[in-house]
Amino acid sequence: MIEDSLYNRYKAYLSLELHLTHNSVDAYLKDLDKLSSYLTSENKSYREVTYDDLQHLIAQLYDLGISARSIARIISGIKSFFRFLLLEEYIENDPTELLESPRIGIHLPTVLTIEEVDRLIGAIDMTAPAGQRNRAMLEILYSCGLRVSELTGLKFSNLFLNESFLRVDGKGRKQRLVPMSEAAVSELRSYLADPERPDPIRGQEEFVFLSNRGKAISRIMVFVLIKQLAEAAGINKSISPHTFRHSFATHLLEGGANLQAIQLMLGHESIATTEIYTHIDRETLRHEIETYHPRNQSYRPTPEETDTLV
Structure with missing residues (x-):
């Protein structure tokens, strides 16, 4: 007790x-x-x-x-x-000292392809009052690798648009600077200038992304939005806001980014947390081997395809 x-x-x-x-x-x-x-x-x-x-x-x-x-x-x-x-000296010996955790296999998170990201963002109804807000949110999720709580908690004091940077208040109250893509800056500027952006209610003036009631948008609203867009875009993967973060890291790694740089942008305390994305990259390499290696299948590329592979 x-x-x-x-x-x-x-x-x-x-x-x-x-x-x-x-x-x-x-x-x-x-x-x-x-x-x-x-x-x-x-x-x-x-x-x-x-x-x-x-x-x-x-x-x-x-x-x-x-x-x-x-x-x-x-x-x-x-x-x-x-x-x-x-x-605090309530006890003299720690009974958990030798306690071991069960071994957990590596779970590879769901990742969107670049084409799927484009399809999903393209499914946003830009004629709707919240269309530009939704486009800016998803572009920032993907371009900056934010957690959904970091997105919904984003404040104007965290924006450095002229320098193309965000300051993120992450886990454990730790802050980090994340560079923004030109697309993310452009979409965010368009949202902030959008006449359809609701006026914030009292106490919500600091928050960037608002619901139609003028309150900071909730995590649940972002989850629901992404589920609806995935269905509209014909994407059958089980995805969430965190899928954009995984996709951000994976696409950076596949593009040749340094693992330590990805660690800093994600705000991971340990490089071991970031290393899961190296496993995703290996899965991509395995797919390439299984697709093109002659020992894996009877497929032979045409002369035109051979030219593209050289």
Whole structure:
């Protein structure tokens, strides 16, 4: 069992000392709730928890059919809590020290081709009042590799259009500068000058992208918009706003961009997070081998095709 006072101290630690976002804090607290429920069922205090107890908890999670990825996240949250207890001297030994997370295979995210990106943006109804706003949003998602929360939270103070840069308030309240493409700058300027852009309501004046009610556009609205556009464009892939971020990174890598530069633009803390895009690039190379290597199929290119491959 975990008392409310300790729960609140841990919450303050996550927010004020680790500078985690509201969503991240909520995720860690949900992981703590699972530990608290287990301790209550076992009639144990957090001070009495052993390595074997935690192994038993993890076994229960597997029995419930929870995925390895979700279990790994829960273990990470539990480890964070016990590190906090050790730091604040609530406990003398950390029972999670030897606790291992399940192995998780690499999951290659869905990526749009350049042609699919163009089709999707081209499906926007420019006669609709929000047409220019939608075009600017999607162009920035793709050209700058933003997370959807970074897009919806974009403020005028983050814009440096003359220099073609955005300042992004990312995870953990960390800021980064991201260059904008000429297309993104052009579409954004057109949106800001659009007479159809609604007047912001009080308290929403800072936000760039507004709903038709004058409030900062929500993440859900962006999700729904992209689903509708994908259907209109005849794209059958399961996509979301994050697909544009994956496509941004993949297309940069395939074009020869440096991995460290992509890491900085995405705002990844570790280069290991960015390295997933090297696997996507290898998949592209595998496709090329399977398409053109004579051992893989009976296809033989025509003389005209041979000329293009040399």
